[in-house]
């Protein structure tokens with residue numbers, strides 16, 4: 348496998364600049380970066396206007412790190428193409444640079460996104476799950492697929508175990524990284540790319556120049572109100588995905604009322620697939636609707652039955668119907684499956700092959716991941732960190748427990764604090780015991796965050812507080828019986844705890860695995 352450092356087949360930067368009437372001598376750059384800290388020998392650094400800073404401040408830093416070429420914005424047409432030198436580096440002024448960053452990065456990477464079947468997923472919850480389910484199904488059906496999102500850049504080769512290529516800081520990385528990572532996936536033999544489009548990423552245009560074939564929307568509930576001024580603005584940011592280049596298909600969650608606005612604003616000629624895990628009534632309505640409108644398809648799940656390890660249900664769709672057994676916990680994973688399934692059907696993957704691939708699915712690490720125990724209750728490690736996700740996770744867990752359901756969670760610091768008491772309320776309502784602990788408290792005191800969560804909890808008899816996360820898990824575990832279930836929410840796959848702005852190593856999945864094994868032995 349090529350490492351991230353390997354040189355990719357890229358286009359000459361001089362030929363790209365020539366499109367904009369900027370003529371420079373043949374100059375080879377190895378990569379394009381928007382962050383001076385990632386610049387290396389032979390990089391092109393593009394000074395991008397961010398939300399709080401302008402990349403122009405970091406030109407010298409990029410040059411110190413080895414950047415050979417730098418593009419900086421000018422609003423003066425006469426300065427367009429002006430070249431200054433600093434040591435051996437060239438700094439080129441570019442008129443309205445911001446509008447062309449996507450094109451430049453895309454052209455440098457041979458417009459790779461045009462050559463991949465790209466599925467972009469947005470929504471408050473389920474993006475990572477859908478992206479990974481989609482890539483896994485694709486690989487099982489014989490088409491290698493890559494993923495870009497919260498879990499970094501991944502690759503699902505057909506007939507082999509998935510590969511983690513690299514970690515990313517953001518769910519939706521910056522423009523230069525998006526094109527570069529897509530190129531890596533292509534280089535590994537990827538035919539499909541499943542990407543997570545976060546509301547921040549869409550609002551900050553991190554998908555500029557990226558061609559998307561299928562846009563999928565999972566759901567909308569409250570999150571990120573520290574960044575978006577209102578829920579309406581947050582919803583609008585998500586709908587920016589509709590403006591992405593190349594969209595031919597939309598996959599929408601018909602059970603979420605926000606989907607109506609997606610339908611209203613859908614680009615002309617897109618084919619829309621409506622998914623539903625709701626009751627028969629809505630399902631037959633969708634079916635009838637799709638029959639009378641050639642722009643609509645449907646994909647619905649009927650009669651779900653929950654088993655200890657997942658669910659069985661019938662899929663009815665514009666492409667056919669079949670009974671399936673899904674080895675993932677929770678009703679929301681049925682919805683996630685339908686979204687991934689429909690995206691692939693729209694792109695021409697065979698219904699029968701997809702149906703055969705469903706029982707082979709593996710869960711996404713840290714998403715409703717069950718650690719079984721013989722002597723005590725099982726533990727589920729989950730990434731729920733929004734009110735809706737916590738509710739869905741606990742409702743799902745309830746379907747798999749006969750004894751006591753305990754939830755252990757905290758909330759992140761320096762982020763939307765209005766969700767804290769709501770999460771407290773949901774925990775009290777859906778679990779028998781609530782243990783509050785620390786999450787990534789960042790610059791806040793964990794005690795203050797816990798106090799905010801407690802505002803939503805009235806039955807104090809249900810409540811325990813244990814600041815130290817592993818102690819909270821251990822205590823709950825040792826006090827549990829075999830028919831009890833413990834859900835530890837918030838950290839999922841992450842391998843750190845961010846306290847006082849310092850990231851300490853912390854791997855909850857490893858800890859829980861050890862704990863359940865130790866006591867077993």
Ligand SMILES: CC(=O)N[C@H]1[C@@H](OP(=O)(O)OP(=O)(O)OC[C@H]2O[C@@H](n3ccc(=O)[nH]c3=O)[C@H](O)[C@@H]2O)O[C@H](CO)[C@@H](O)[C@@H]1O[C@H](C)C(=O)N[C@@H](C)C(=O)N[C@H](CCC(=O)O)C(=O)O
Nearest residue numbers: 381382383395397398399400402405517518519521545547
């Ligand atoms: C608030 C926010 O979204 N910030 C993101 C944003 O930063 P920014 O626009 O403020 O960048 P900036 O600091 O103004 O810098 C401007 C430019 O200078 C560059 N720079 C900056 C510093 C430096 O030393 N050298 C340098 O070259 C930056 O790379 C950037 O190109 O653009 C950066 C590059 O794309 C992101 O890394 C950064 O994410 C920060 C780390 C972050 O925490 N973002 C979170 C809120 C986020 O985006 N989350 C979503 C997922 C949300 C979800 O869970 O659904 C995500 O997609 O990750």
Ligand SMILES: Nc1ncnc2c1ncn2[C@@H]1O[C@H](COP(=O)(O)OP(=O)(O)OP(=O)(O)O)[C@@H](O)[C@H]1O
Nearest residue numbers: 471472473474475476497679729730731736739740
């Ligand atoms: N379709 C869904 N609806 C509601 N909750 C969901 C759904 N899918 C997953 N969840 C819950 O949300 C949590 C996060 O899931 P996932 O990582 O797939 O979402 P995400 O949108 O990628 O989140 P993030 O943007 O924070 O990375 C899961 O651990 C689970 O508890």
